[in-house]
Amino acid sequence: MFSDLRFGARMLARTPATTVAAILALALGIGANTTIFSVVHGVLLRQLPYDDPDRIVMIWRDLRKRGGPVDEWAAPGHYVEWREETSVFESVAVGLANAAILTDGDVEQVSAGVVSPSYFDVLGVRPALGRVFTAAEEDPNAPRTVVLSDALWKRRFGAARDVIGRTIRINDTPHEVIGVLPPGFQPPIVAPRAQLWQALRVNPASAPREAIILQAFGKLRSGVTVPQAASHMDQVAARAERLHAEDRNAGVRIEPLHERLVGPARPAILVLAAAVGLVLLIACANVANLLLARASGRGREMAVRTALGARRSRLVRQLLAESLLLATVGGAIGTLLTMWGVGALVAASPAGTPRVDAIGVNGAVLAFTVAVTVITGILFGMAPAFHASRADLTSGLREGARGHVGGGGRRLRRLLVVAETALALVLLAGSGLLLRSFVELQAVDRGFDSTNVLVGNVNAPRARFDTAGKIIALNDRLVERLSAVPGAESTALVSVLPLSGSDSDFGFTIEGRPKPVTPSERPTAWYRIVSSDYFRTMRIRILRGRGLTDQDSTSAPGAVVINESLARKYWPTEDPLGRRILQRDTTFTIVGIVADIRHRGPDSPPDEEMYLHYRQYAERGTTVVVRSASANAASLAPAVREAIRAVDPGLPLANVTTMEELEADAV
Numbered sequence: 001m002f003s004d005l006r007f008g009a010r011m012l013a014r015t016p017a018t019t020v021a022a023i024l025a026l027a028l029g030i031g032a033n034t035t036i037f038s039v040v041h042g043v044l045l046r047q048l049p050y051d052d053p054d055r056i057v058m059i060w061r062d063l064r065k066r067g068g069p070v071d072e073w074a075a076p077g078h079y080v081e082w083r084e085e086t087s088v089f090e091s092v093a094v095g096l097a098n099a100a101i102l103t104d105g106d107v108e109q110v111s112a113g114v115v116s117p118s119y120f121d122v123l124g125v126r127p128a129l130g131r132v133f134t135a136a137e138e139d140p141n142a143p144r145t146v147v148l149s150d151a152l153w154k155r156r157f158g159a160a161r162d163v164i165g166r167t168i169r170i171n172d173t174p175h176e177v178i179g180v181l182p183p184g185f186q187p188p189i190v191a192p193r194a195q196l197w198q199a200l201r202v203n204p205a206s207a208p209r210e211a212i213i214l215q216a217f218g219k220l221r222s223g224v225t226v227p228q229a230a231s232h233m234d235q236v237a238a239r240a241e242r243l244h245a246e247d248r249n250a251g252v253r254i255e256p257l258h259e260r261l262v263g264p265a266r267p268a269i270l271v272l273a274a275a276v277g278l279v280l281l282i283a284c285a286n287v288a289n290l291l292l293a294r295a296s297g298r299g300r301e302m303a304v305r306t307a308l309g310a311r312r313s314r315l316v317r318q319l320l321a322e323s324l325l326l327a328t329v330g331g332a333i334g335t336l337l338t339m340w341g342v343g344a345l346v347a348a349s350p351a352g353t354p355r356v357d358a359i360g361v362n363g364a365v366l367a368f369t370v371a372v373t374v375i376t377g378i379l380f381g382m383a384p385a386f387h388a389s390r391a392d393l394t395s396g397l398r399e400g401a402r403g404h405v406g407g408g409g410r411r412l413r414r415l416l417v418v419a420e421t422a423l424a425l426v427l428l429a430g431s432g433l434l435l436r437s438f439v440e441l442q443a444v445d446r447g448f449d450s451t452n453v454l455v456g457n458v459n460a461p462r463a464r465f466d467t468a469g470k471i472i473a474l475n476d477r478l479v480e481r482l483s484a485v486p487g488a489e490s491t492a493l494v495s496v497l498p499l500s501g502s503d504s505d506f507g508f509t510i511e512g513r514p515k516p517v518t519p520s521e522r523p524t525a526w527y528r529i530v531s532s533d534y535f536r537t538m539r540i541r542i543l544r545g546r547g548l549t550d551q552d553s554t555s556a557p558g559a560v561v562i563n564e565s566l567a568r569k570y571w572p573t574e575d576p577l578g579r580r581i582l583q584r585d586t587t588f589t590i591v592g593i594v595a596d597i598r599h600r601g602p603d604s605p606p607d608e609e610m611y612l613h614y615r616q617y618a619e620r621g622t623t624v625v626v627r628s629a630s631a632n633a634a635s636l637a638p639a640v641r642e643a644i645r646a647v648d649p650g651l652p653l654a655n656v657t658t659m660e661e662l663e664a665d666a667v
Helices: 002-014 016-045 076-082 119-123 150-157 226-243 257-295 299-307 312-348 363-389 393-401 407-443 468-483 534-538 564-570 633-647 659-666
Strands: 056-062 089-102 108-115 145-148 167-170 173-180 196-199 215-220 251-256 453-458 488-494 505-507 524-530 542-545 558-563 580-583 586-594 609-613 622-628 654-658
Touching: 002 016, 002 312, 016 257, 016 312, 016 363, 056 226, 056 257, 076 089, 076 215, 076 226, 089 119, 089 167, 089 196, 108 119, 119 215, 145 150, 226 251, 251 257, 257 363, 257 407, 312 363, 453 633, 453 659, 468 488, 468 622, 468 633, 488 534, 524 534, 534 622, 558 564, 564 586, 564 609, 622 633, 633 654, 654 659
Parallel strands: 108 196, 145 173, 524 609, 558 586
Antiparallel strands: 056 215, 056 251, 089 108, 089 215, 145 196, 167 173, 453 622, 453 654, 488 524, 488 622, 505 524, 542 586, 558 609, 580 586
16 A cells, blocks of 8 residues: 555656645645534534533423413522422522622622522532532522632632632622632523622522523433423423413423524534535545546556556556545645634634534544545545546557547546536525525614614612612713713613613503403513613614603603504504503503614514613613714723713723624624
């Protein structure tokens, strides 16, 4: 074999143009396939980095009977109920994402997870320092404790090992540090960017069932399958329907955690893998054609070797050795391209891409490269090898002398050209469809203008802003200061920003209509708490009536603006203007109708939404929205930070970005 490879190298060196063209084609095909396989392996095939990941499942409320989602979150009452199902679950955990403001030293806002003590048990996470939560810390009267991420511990506390037992202030409330998690721990759900964790405090005797704020997941008992767990939870849901009005027409759905994390990305990844597979097939056909053309000058060589006693199998082996040598060099260059390509692919991945940290070049990826290289070498080398070795002695000497390839070779080359063209047309058609879809998504009317808009989150600590009056006064000061930012065309506040990935909804009643018998029958809508200039700043069209103004204050009658979808759903044959709804024991009159916006992205339909002024519906936490008078909205960030610092030095501005960046991630 070594002799064949050495001879093959000399023969390939005699035709450098053909050899270089073949190697480059193979390097591109093998490199592209290896790069995409690193994504397939890291995202789809590699196990999650938790204990017994195949047994970890999401637990959802299934509201399809109500016309709702199949993956609704849970309430504390559901968590208390589900954790008792020990015949199915080894442990059940819940949690929610929150914003934590560290007020010791430099004021800083970080992402936090508020989780049940069982959270770390389900995932099998052990602390690097100290301990994690115990069941006792779930008691509402227990001392407040906190677990830190490794990154926050090193950055904020200088990796000091005596941090355990230290008291720090979070949201102006003292917490004892009890543990530090190991490096590289990546929360799969609840708060995937969390830098610290607080214990969820639940009173089992009074846990509400209408506060839908928790993501629930659990670990199945050994030997329990997902269908078995789903069947058991159907019985639990049926029992809850009989006992609780909030659970009428609500089921429970079990979903493997791995499927939840990677399921939405699977179609796109598989389509991409199929596309680069076609690229490799085109490269193989191209190289096979080059080798067939090259074989036209080797007819005399094959005839002479046959005359000297070489068997056909020996000739095939020699020609396949040359093909494998080409493939090996192409594979080596393709591997180098992969080293660069994987890094570039990860860097270019949009926000929210699952398991990006698991994508990389490892042993499995290199083994795939070797397998693809060998298979490719055989694939494109087999046809030329058999064709070149089958010519008889007399015609081979005669035709080889004239540098002529037989009719069979011409037919095979034409067939390969047809195959290349067909594969290229498939790729072009698929690329055209994808490009068309992208263009159409870009052309979709979002209902708002994202250009030149800077946004950032401001979360007021509960300890200092614990009444509606304090929250309203804070928002008034924010609006006043932000409106004076140099270079700002208009400014506003909103509780839930479009494309932010978060949302808030509530139920309401419509004046003059029968009162719902159960909570599940109440009309519902997604609500946004805004300042007066929100519609102008986001350029959301007011279709009828008016927007919200500063006169919509605590002393004025309640006012609400609804969108087109909400108007069509609940007032399909009536004029909603002037109609009244009841929420939080407050009556709101519909004063305006605005255009629909696509809150979740251009590929999602508009939701039913309503807008309330922060002076009439006060909630902590808001998003600052600043429209720049120039094209560079990001340049306003320092001035916006300074304006917020002037309002309250203890209020950090977090998650500063532009609406255009959020929109790019959504597309």
